[in-house]
Amino acid sequence: MVEFSGIKEIIKPENLVYKRTDIMTDNTLSYCPGCGHGTAHRIIAEIIGEEGLQSEAIGVSPVGCSVFMYNYLDIDWQEAAHGRAPAVATAIKRLLPEKFVFTYQGDGDLAAIGTAETIHACNRGENIMIIFINNGIYGMTGGQMAPTTLPGMKSSTSPYGRDVKTMGFPLKITDIVATLPGSYYVTRQSVHTAANVKKTKKAIRKAVQYQKLNKGTCLIEIVSNCPSGWKMTPVQSNKWMEENMFPYYPLGDLKTPVE
Amino acid sequence: MAKIRGSIVVNIEKCKGCEVCMVTCPTGTIAMAKEVNGKGYNYAFPANPELCIGCANCAMVCPDGVITVYKTKI
Numbered sequence: 001m002v003e004f005s006g007i008k009e010i011i012k013p014e015n016l017v018y019k020r021t022d023i024m025t026d027n028t029l030s031y032c033p034g035c036g037h038g039t040a041h042r043i044i045a046e047i048i049g050e051e052g053l054q055s056e057a058i059g060v061s062p063v064g065c066s067v068f069m070y071n072y073l074d075i076d077w078q079e080a081a082h083g084r085a086p087a088v089a090t091a092i093k094r095l096l097p098e099k100f101v102f103t104y105q106g107d108g109d110l111a112a113i114g115t116a117e118t119i120h121a122c123n124r125g126e127n128i129m130i131i132f133i134n135n136g137i138y139g140m141t142g143g144q145m146a147p148t149t150l151p152g153m154k155s156s157t158s159p160y161g162r163d164v165k166t167m168g169f170p171l172k173i174t175d176i177v178a179t180l181p182g183s184y185y186v187t188r189q190s191v192h193t194a195a196n197v198k199k200t201k202k203a204i205r206k207a208v209q210y211q212k213l214n215k216g217t218c219l220i221e222i223v224s225n226c227p228s229g230w231k232m233t234p235v236q237s238n239k240w241m242e243e244n245m246f247p248y249y250p251l252g253d254l255k256t257p258v259e
Numbered sequence: 260m261a262k263i264r265g266s267i268v269v270n271i272e273k274c275k276g277c278e279v280c281m282v283t284c285p286t287g288t289i290a291m292a293k294e295v296n297g298k299g300y301n302y303a304f305p306a307n308p309e310l311c312i313g314c315a316n317c318a319m320v321c322p323d324g325v326i327t328v329y330k331t332k333i
Contacts, residue, residue: 007264010329010330011266015329016328017265018315018326018327021324029323032275033276035322197319233278235282238282
């Protein structure tokens with residue numbers, strides 16, 4: 001009885017440790033249960049709130065599961081054609097250089113149809129931040145094989161697993177971007193545990209600082225899960241991701257600035 | 260020595276029952292309810308509230324941001 005009244009006393013505004021940031025709107029996210037998109041959205045919203053960028057930030061939302069991202073973050077948005085977010089972000093940043101411009105793209109958007117835009121925007125060293133969510137599958141359209149699908153991974157268009165002889169190898173676009181002279185900060189993170197969430201947040205905060213200093217393109221890949229596309233529960237999919245995705249897409253910084 | 264006590268509040272109508280918070284909780288505070296919310300999901304709730312240490316791991320991994328965390332020293 002004493003314990004119970006104690007808990008009631010803990011729930012007071014002065015004891016608050018963590019609450020959903022005000023940058024996130026009250027709309028319910030359209031994502032499946034356990035999807036990493038929600039966590040990634042929240043981290044970006046928290047950084048924008050903590051850095052005081054709500055009036056300066058302009059996001060470019062992609063085509064894919066996160067197409068309605070403009071409904072969830074209370075900042076300025078521009079929707080881009082499929083894969084063309086880096087090109088649109090280039091234009092926005094060149095016309096409004098004082099704004100904070102970022103794109104948010106999935107692997108079907110950034111690594112398949114938008115490969116050219118991504119590589120050329122990074123090669124030109126456009127002063128934008130690119131957030132790349134990699135779940136190895138086309139999630140929105142029903143789990144088809146994407147360029148980032150792992151060898152042997154089953155999807156709805158590779159039911160016997162991806163055969164690298166006929167379907168090619170997974171594209172490590174983040175590694176390609178890291179070799180380009182225009183890119184400034186390239187890193188690969190994930191959001192499936194609290195420790196990884198903290199690391200990803202740190203990486204995004206760095207990218208925000210670099211954009212303020214006009215340093216160049218920052219690309220942050222977030223290896224994420226797709227419970228519906230992979231036909232697993234969220235907890236199973238996180239485990240599968242640790243066991244199968246991370247050996248092929250190892251986490252860590254791929255290109256850090258040389259001072 | 261001061262004891263740290265925490266407490267969580269779950270917005271049960273927005274919870275999608277993905278169980279990610281339950282797995283990440285270091286003390287086993289969170290469990291999934293047998294009842295369902297308006298959308299038909301078995302929502303998360305603090306089944307063992309006295310074990311909570313207010314570490315906010317659950318809130319950090321929650322994709323839908325439905326968990327609010329409080330912490331105090333007693």
